[in-house]
Amino acid sequence: MKDRSSTPPLHVHVDENTPVHVHIKKLPKPSATSSQNPPHCLEITPPSSEKLVSVMRLSDLSTEDDDSGHCKMNRYDKKIDSLMNAVGCLKSEVKMQKGERQMAKRFLEERKEELEEVAHELAETEHENTVLRHNIERMKEEKDFTILQKKHLQQEKECLMSKLVEAEMDGAAAAKQVMALKDTIGKLKTEKQMTCTDINTLTRQKELLLQKLSTFEETNRTLRDLLREQHCKEDSERLMEQQGALLKRLAEADSEKARLLLLLQDKDKEVEELLQEIQCEKAQAKTASELSKSMESMRGHLQAQLRSKEAENSRLCMQIKNLERSGNQHKAEVEAIMEQLKELKQKGDRDKESLKKAIRAQKERAEKSEEYAEQLHVQLADKDLYVAEALSTLESWRSRYNQVVKDKGDLELEIIVLNDRVTDLVNQQQTLEEKMREDRDSLVERLHRQTAEYSAFKLENERLKASFAPMEDKLNQAHLEVQQLKASVKNYEGMIDNYKSQVMKTRLEADEVAAQLERCDKENKILKDEMNKEIEAIEHQGDKLEMAREKHQASQKENKQLSLKVDELERKLEATSAQNIEFLQVIAKREEAIHQSQLRLEEKTRECGTLARQLESAIEDARRQVEQTKEHALSKERAAQNKILDLETQLSRTKTELSQLRRSRDDADRRYQSRLQDLKDRLEQSESTNRSMQNYVQFLKSSYANVFGDGPYSTFLTSSPIRSRSPPA
Incomplete structure (x- = not known):
């Protein structure tokens, strides 16, 4: 090899x-x-x-290292996912804390606005109290006369007094004329010598005139007295009426004052509660800030861990790439294995087709077996019918047998006695049945009544449900109105936010203007310092010029130059003064704009306060309406539930009574059946004793006949009454 x-x-x-x-x-x-x-x-x-070395490494090909690498990768992925989830949770918590802070800030701002509104209301109430006090003092000083009534009374008094003065003037003129007449008469007396009759007539006329004048003066005095008395009466009546009205106003003012004091006390309590809540919210804000700091530190720590994990991930990615290279080499081998698997699948498909054929054959067999089972079921049904017919025949035979037994009982004397007893028992049973029928009729009547009441209650429930439906519609409408109010509240809140943003913009503009003013002031100060320095330099130069004049006259050129410089400086001063004037004008305009913006802000804040009050009142009204509707609905539901419970209790009572009656009826039926069974048993016993006696008598007859034979004793036996009693064979 x-x-x-x-x-x-x-x-x-x-x-x-x-x-x-x-x-x-x-x-x-x-x-x-x-x-x-x-x-x-x-x-x-x-x-x-x-x-x-050129293709791949052994460490990359080892399965244990691959498994450990995959396990590490999975662990790192899980750790990264857990860290990312923790970071997401921390971010969400930070966002929640920020939202809570913003909500707390908004809540604090709302509380501050409410406090400002309360303070404004307190100031208004104090102002109203002061105005009321001043009005009360004025009314007391002027004795509660209105201005129009005073003018009218003064006009009437002036008219009357003018008329009286005219009457007095007329009386005075008449007196003067009388005095003139007296003088003329005296002169006539002195100048011309008249008769005594003339003198007497003149004196009488004079006395008459004097009397008339005295009467005129007395009438004038009486008229004045009457007018004064009438005016005093009218004034006293008016004063009494005005005093009553003022007393009513004072009582109303006192009640309003007491109510305002109560409101002030409530507002003070609310302010104290709000201050406590603000302190609690400040503590919560501090804790939230501390938590945010700790979260930021945790965030930094987690970011460092993430960086380290990212480095590990990059290293693992390199290992994964190497493993992918080795995996590509294994793919070729896997493809060859897959071809073999395809062949095996084809074989499996063939086997499946054969199995399907076998399954079809088995299904056909199963269908045949089911048909056979159906046939068996039909046969069983036929047999059941046959059994039912046999049972019916048995019942018919039993009925016939019972009839035969009854015929035998009718023939016997003892059975007659027992039948008498049975009749007594039957009578008792009939009486019991009649009582049961009466009880049943009464119960049926009660049931009918209760069913009628139950139907009435059902109708009432339906009516209540029908009335409850519009109440639910009203509730839904109230909910819709509440939602609309909430939407309007949100719109108003948006408007308030817009106003706040505008206010912030105006404040920023004011701050910018103030910064510009500060800059202008600084520039002015710098210019003043420069001017002072230049003036000092000019003075120093003037000293030099004086010294130069004393020394040399050639310094005139320098003086001219200095004069030119002075002119330039004067021009600069004029320019700076003009700039200062312009800056002052700009500052005045800015101040006017700031003042107008402040006025607008105050108007907007007042409008916001009124809108907030209107919203609160509307929300309170809606809440009250919703609560009232809920209370009405709950009361109706409770009443319906109480009625339903009463009906259920009545039904349970009737059911218990029916069950008791059924039990009593069942007990009576059982007793009756037990008595019948006892009677039947006694009848059977009597029948058995009769049969035994008859058998015994026949046995004695047969024995005596066998013993004595056909003698006189047998004739005696045949003629005995026992023989006659024996039933025929």
């Missing part, structure tokens, strides 16, 4: 199920005989070392 090194590579075709052991040796050895090789072991001689 040749050496193994020169032998070509072997191609072995083996079935999939047969085990194969491959032993590879590195050093070439002389070929051993086939008898020395163990069974089920195949030695394959590898080629030379140079060829092995």
Whole structure:
């Protein structure tokens, strides 16, 4: 034989199920005989070392290393998957924590806004309280007169007083005229000598005038007094009415004040609770930040582990590539094995076809056996019919036999007595049956009543279900309204977020403007410093010029140059002043814009507050409606369930009563049957005793006849009454 090194590579075709052991040796050895090789072991001689190095390695070809490599690969893949899952979980936890932080921030912002709203409401309530106090003080000072009523009263008083003053002026004029008349009369007395009658008439007229004037003045005084009294009465009535209205207002204001105080106390409690919640949320935020830090450290550690695992994966990928190269070499051998497998499959298909034919034959046999079984079933059915007919004939014979037994019983006297007893028992049974019938009728009536009630309850349940359906529709509508409200809430929240973004933009713009202002201030300061430096330089140069003037007059040129510089500096100063003015104008515009933006912000915050209040009120109303509908539905369900339970209890009671009645009926039937059995047993015993007595009498007759023969004793026996009683043979 040749050496193994020169032998070509072997191609072995083996079935999939047969085990194969491959032993590879590195050093070439002389070929051993086939008898020395163990069974089920195949030695394959590898080629030379140079060829092995060029083609593949022994370590790559070893199955144990391949299995260990695959196991390691699987382990590393599992570890990588677990690490990736852990990283995903950590990322999801970090995202959840971020979301929780954002939710906490939003919650804090909402709580702050609510606190601001509460503070605003408190300020408004305080302002309203102050306004109410001022109004009460004004009303007390002005004695509760309204402005319109005062004007109307003052106008009426002025009219009346003007009329009174006119009357007084008229009276004064009349008095003046009277005084003038007195003077004229006195003058006439002095100038002209009149008669006594004339003088008396004049004096009488004078007295009459004076009396009239006095009466006029008295009437005026009475009119004034009456007017004053009427005005006082009207004023007192108005004051009383206004005092009652003011007292009512004061009571209402006190009630509102008490309600506002209660609201303030509730708001203070809510503020304290919110502060506690904020502190708890701050603690949670701290713990979340600590957890995030620990998660970041874990993330770094896991990233380092991932890098190391990636390096191991790259190394394993190289090993996998080497294994794939060796696998490509084995594919050729596998293809040859697959050809053999195809041939074996063809053989298997042929065997399958033969098996199918055998199965078909067996199926035909089975069908034949089934037909035979059906025939047997038909025969069995015929036999069953024959047995049924035999049983019917037996029952007919039994009935005939019973009739014969009854005929025999009717012929005997003792059976008559027993029949009397049986009749008594039958009467008792009839009475019991009548009672049972009455009980059954009563029970049937009860059942009818209960069924009627049950049908009524069913109708009520259906009606309740029919009424429950619109309630469910209302609930669904309420749920839809709640969902719409939630959608509107979300829209309002989006609008609020937009407003917040606009506010942030305006704040950023304001910050930019403030930064620009700071820059301008810094530039102005720098320019001022430069100006001061230049002024100092100019002063220093002026000192030099004075020294130069004293020393030399040739320094005029330098003075001109300095004057030019001064002009330039003045121009610069003018330019800087103009720039400062422009900057101031820009700053003023920016301040106006900031003020307007702040006003807009305040308006938007107020609108948001009102919208939030409206939303809260709407949500509360919806919740109340939903709760009311739920409570109504639950109450109806409870009532229906209670009715159903009552009906079920009544049904159970009726069932128990029916079962008790059935048991009592069964007991009565059993007792009756037991009595019948006893009577039958007694009848049979009596029949057996009669038969035994008759047999004994016949035996005695036969014995006496045999003993005495045909003598007078036999005639006596034949003529005895015992003979007559004996039944005919």
